[in-house]
Amino acid sequence: MSLKIYNRNPAVLVFAALTILFINSCDGGLTPTESSAGVTGFGGKVVFMGDWPSDVKLTYIVLFKNELLSAADFNIINLKYVSELIPSGTSEFYFNTISSVSLGKVEAGEYAYLAVAQSNSETLNLTRSSWRVAGVYKDPGGLKPGGIIVPDGKFLDGINILCDFNNPPIQPPGQ
Amino acid sequence: MRNKLLKYGIVLNILALSVSFSQTFSISGAVKDSAGTPLLGANVVLENTLKGTATDENGNYTLRSIKPGSYRIIVSMVGFSSRSVQITVIDKNLNGIEMILNPASYRSGQVIVSASKYEQSLSDLPVSASLITSDDFSKNNYTALDDALRDVSGVSMTLDQVSIRGSSGYSRGVGSRVLVAFDGIPLYTGDSGEIIWDLIPVYEIDRVEIIKGAASTIYGSTAIGGAINIVPKRITSNPLTFIRSTAGLYDKPSHMEWDWSDNIRTFNRIAVSHSQYIGNVGISASVYRTENYGYRKNDYDKMLGGYLKLNYDISENTSIGFWGTGYTRQRETFIYWDNLQNALSPPPGDLGNSQPSDRQILSIVYSQKLSDDFRIYLKPSLYLTHWQDETESKNESTSKLYRTELRSLYQFPFNAILVSGIEIQSGVVYSNIFGNKYSYLLGLFSQVEYNLIKNLKTTFGIRFDRGELENLAPESSISPKLGINYKLNETTVFRSSVGTGFRSPSLAEAFTSTSVSGINVKPNPDIKSEKNYSIEFGISHSFGSSLLLDMAVFHSEYKGLIEPRIDPADTKVIFENITQAKIQGAEINSFVNLLDQMVTVKTGYIYLWARDTKYKKALKYRARHSLVSSIDINYHIFNAGFTFKYLSRTEAIDAELIDYGIIKDGDKRVDIKVLDVRLSLNLFNYGIPLRFFLNANNLLNYNYVEMIGNISPIRHYSFSAELLF
Numbered sequence: 029m030s031l032k033i034y035n036r037n038p039a040v041l042v043f044a045a046l047t048i049l050f051i052n053s054c055d056g057g058l059t060p061t062e063s064s065a066g067v068t069g070f071g072g073k074v075v076f077m078g079d080w081p082s083d084v085k086l087t088y089i090v091l092f093k094n095e096l097l098s099a100a101d102f103n104i105i106n107l108k109y110v111s112e113l114i115p116s117g118t119s120e121f122y123f124n125t126i127s128s129v130s131l132g133k134v135e136a137g138e139y140a141y142l143a144v145a146q147s148n149s150e151t152l153n154l155t156r157s158s159w160r161v162a163g164v165y166k167d168p169g170g171l172k173p174g175g176i177i178v179p180d181g182k183f184l185d186g187i188n189i190l191c192d193f194n195n196p197p198i199q200p201p202g203q
Numbered sequence: 204m205r206n207k208l209l210k211y212g213i214v215l216n217i218l219a220l221s222v223s224f225s226q227t228f229s230i231s232g233a234v235k236d237s238a239g240t241p242l243l244g245a246n247v248v249l250e251n252t253l254k255g256t257a258t259d260e261n262g263n264y265t266l267r268s269i270k271p272g273s274y275r276i277i278v279s280m281v282g283f284s285s286r287s288v289q290i291t292v293i294d295k296n297l298n299g300i301e302m303i304l305n306p307a308s309y310r311s312g313q314v315i316v317s318a319s320k321y322e323q324s325l326s327d328l329p330v331s332a333s334l335i336t337s338d339d340f341s342k343n344n345y346t347a348l349d350d351a352l353r354d355v356s357g358v359s360m361t362l363d364q365v366s367i368r369g370s371s372g373y374s375r376g377v378g379s380r381v382l383v384a385f386d387g388i389p390l391y392t393g394d395s396g397e398i399i400w401d402l403i404p405v406y407e408i409d410r411v412e413i414i415k416g417a418a419s420t421i422y423g424s425t426a427i428g429g430a431i432n433i434v435p436k437r438i439t440s441n442p443l444t445f446i447r448s449t450a451g452l453y454d455k456p457s458h459m460e461w462d463w464s465d466n467i468r469t470f471n472r473i474a475v476s477h478s479q480y481i482g483n484v485g486i487s488a489s490v491y492r493t494e495n496y497g498y499r500k501n502d503y504d505k506m507l508g509g510y511l512k513l514n515y516d517i518s519e520n521t522s523i524g525f526w527g528t529g530y531t532r533q534r535e536t537f538i539y540w541d542n543l544q545n546a547l548s549p550p551p552g553d554l555g556n557s558q559p560s561d562r563q564i565l566s567i568v569y570s571q572k573l574s575d576d577f578r579i580y581l582k583p584s585l586y587l588t589h590w591q592d593e594t595e596s597k598n599e600s601t602s603k604l605y606r607t608e609l610r611s612l613y614q615f616p617f618n619a620i621l622v623s624g625i626e627i628q629s630g631v632v633y634s635n636i637f638g639n640k641y642s643y644l645l646g647l648f649s650q651v652e653y654n655l656i657k658n659l660k661t662t663f664g665i666r667f668d669r670g671e672l673e674n675l676a677p678e679s680s681i682s683p684k685l686g687i688n689y690k691l692n693e694t695t696v697f698r699s700s701v702g703t704g705f706r707s708p709s710l711a712e713a714f715t716s717t718s719v720s721g722i723n724v725k726p727n728p729d730i731k732s733e734k735n736y737s738i739e740f741g742i743s744h745s746f747g748s749s750l751l752l753d754m755a756v757f758h759s760e761y762k763g764l765i766e767p768r769i770d771p772a773d774t775k776v777i778f779e780n781i782t783q784a785k786i787q788g789a790e791i792n793s794f795v796n797l798l799d800q801m802v803t804v805k806t807g808y809i810y811l812w813a814r815d816t817k818y819k820k821a822l823k824y825r826a827r828h829s830l831v832s833s834i835d836i837n838y839h840i841f842n843a844g845f846t847f848k849y850l851s852r853t854e855a856i857d858a859e860l861i862d863y864g865i866i867k868d869g870d871k872r873v874d875i876k877v878l879d880v881r882l883s884l885n886l887f888n889y890g891i892p893l894r895f896f897l898n899a900n901n902l903l904n905y906n907y908v909e910m911i912g913n914i915s916p917i918r919h920y921s922f923s924a925e926l927l928f
Contacts, residue, residue, distance in 0.1 A: 058543065058872075058914070060458050060543055062868070
């Protein structure tokens with residue numbers, strides 16, 4: 029029956045399609061609750077300079093709560109955040125700790141070591157010798173290299189890390 | 204009437220063979236609607252000639268200096284189906300040729316001037332084109348041209364930047380890939396190369412013609428994605444005064460977090476216009492004032508403008524005209540929101556920012572008919588702008604853009620028309636952000652349209668441009684074009700075109716050095732022109748008098764596309780030739796008439812595949828799907844209608860502005876779904892020269908952004924009254 033009506037008058041079909049779209053439009057669009065204002069975390073950009081080492085299999089942004097004073101500090105308790113996997117060969121990578129997450133949730137506080145770490149292993153593990161640091165965040169406020177303070181209820185922008193393959197940073201102990 | 208004309212034509216055709224061709228004659232008559240009401244402003248042209256005119260307020264027309272021969276008269280007017288009749292001129296004037304036009308929503312027979320800079324029927328073009336009429340402006344209560352363009356299929360706006368079929372993204376008001384012209388005079392400013400939409404009072408617009416696809420062969424730089432030509436209203440023979448007043452208000456925001464004001468946010472505008480001929484001198488003048496308190500904080504806008512058009516018919520073959528338009532404006536600046544929780548407020552540091560501006564364009568139009576087949580036009584113009592930021596940066600710019608076009612039209616005796624011209628442009632800018640710079644541009648163009656065989660029109664054109672920006676290396680460009688239009692029969696028309704385009708960088712793209720609202724911009728002295736080519740195939744088919752379908756597929760490739768990006772070394776924005784792009788897609792438009800023209804339904808859908816071919820990603824600020832549909836119901840003195848727009852969520856945006864923390868929540872965006880509703884009452888049929896309009900825009904109060912960090916207008920209502928006497 030309804031097909032016959034459509035056959036007689038294509039405008040009915042158009043009208044029906046538009047009605048569906050109208051109803052679908054009543055969801056209101058953007059809402060304030062989607063805002064990241066008041067959210068604790070940080071974001072920025074990683075820039076890679078020079079040729080990527082051929083043996084790199086995995087690259088992540090990692091955040092440790094305490095200083096890496098020995099290989100033993102390279103553990104899951106100390107590791108508070110791991111970003112999404114950074115594709116090998118890329119020249120720049122945008123991230124934020126809200127949506128670009130493989131592991132962890134960043135909370136307010138002082139952290140000792142924010143860096144870009146690369147592994148020559150194809151599986152994710154916490155064996156210190158599998159990893160090397162390609163770049164370390166440098167706080168403009170004068171904290172030690174890698175240090176960052178995340179305030180409560182604030183999202184820090186512009187947390188940028190430079191990875192210069194021709195001039196790698198000092199490596200933490202235990203490599 | 205039709206049979207009578209046919210018989211008349213056959214007899215005269217036979218007699219025509221033995222008549223001398225040395226004299227010229229005139230053809231006159233009237234154009235009326237089916238109720239016998241004279242139609243003002245109907246276009247009357249002789250097919251394949253340069254002869255054309257428009258009807259006066261009594262519906263009368265006269266075509267002069269017609270050589271003996273057989274012709275087809277085509278009469279068209281927006282809102283009516285076009286009519287044509289074959290006539291033959293032998294040895295006397297032809298008077299009393301009356302044409303009756305029936306209402307129609309189709310615009311296929313409408314005469315336009317923008318595709319080749321002379322009058323052509325829309326159905327004769329090798330490219331896709333669309334129209335917006337003065338009636339569209341009235342009934343939709345469009346207050347600026349960019350509002351009207353949002354409702355045109357294949358055209359999209361990102362704030363104030365226009366894009367035809369995905370040609371442009373968003374470059375912060377700098378440069379344009381669509382040439383916008385008023386009466387053929389480009390409207391881009393001499394400094395930033397942007398389009399100031401409010402400079403043209405909508406009350407003075409007869410129609411807007413939109414050419415889709417590269418049009419640089421005729422229009423030069425900037426027409427890389429297409430051209431939009433605004434055709435002004437004609438000066439009327441008898442005195443005619445027009446007054447339109449509008450008052451409106453914004454609804455409360457749909458979320459209490461956004462409700463920043465205790466007051467109702469209102470807007471109002473009034474325009475007064477008068478037109479008449481005194482002897483051989485025609486005058487049309489208008490003044491207008493608008494005030495908008497804005498739905499956003501720090502978004503107040505007040506403008507006072509004026510428009511003047513003069514025309515003096517020196518002789519039957521010579522006329523000289525002048526038009527000028529300008530405004531003075533006080534406007535607060537809202538660049539982007541504080542964050543999505545305060546989406547209608549700017550960052551606290553931007554409060555109090557404003558940008559006063561004054562802009563004027565002046566132009567002279569000289570027309571000389573050298574013979575029945577040869578005309579020339581001279582159009583010098585001057586565009587003056589001055590603006591300054593009332594912010595910490597104290598940015599300021601004064602620019603002068605001089606432009607002259609000399610154009611000729613020649614009709615060959617073998618069904619061909621040649622349009623040729625030379626264009627010279629010189630600009631100078633004094634600014635603390637662009638520096639004190641000059642620019643010049645020289646363009647030479649020629650295009651011929653030829654009826655190769657019956658029903659097949661071919662167009663070939665070529666243009667040479669050479670331009671220079673201050674001390675940058677001069678650049679040259681050659682832009683050829685080829686097009687065909689084939690009428691298979693009365694109902695089916697095929698069209699195809701291949702065109703090229705280029706765009707010289709604006710002074711702003713090359714030399715800007717500033718900081719505004721946290722965005723730092725640095726100059727790029729190595730910037731070059733961007734170039735493209737586009738191909739289109741289209742078909743138009745009418746199914747009786749109830750349905751017209753128009754379909755097109757298109758493909759464009761861009762080289763050296765200029766886009767803004769953030770330099771990681773110093774996080775400053777720089778305009779660079781950073782990429783190559785491919786834009787492909789399909790467009791389908793339908794026009795449906797129902798219940799004996801009482802209901803008209805127009806729907807346009809476009810699919811766009813816009814890809815950066817160098818970095819293999821989507822181009823910024825292009826929606827893959829867009830749909831515009833409107834339904835109008837005309838009953839007696841009432842008109843009711845609505846327009847619904849849908850654009851899919853843009854795939855790519857300026858991610859850097861978000862990741863560097865410049866625009867908080869800038870990644871928050873959704874599909875666009877907007878419903879506008881209108882109701883009007885026309886008392887003209889009762890002899891009362893009044894019309895009333897009631898509009899509710901964004902009726903669903905749908906919250907969306909065209910540009911990141913900018914909520915588009917929330918639901919607002921307006922009432923307008925139009926008086927014509």
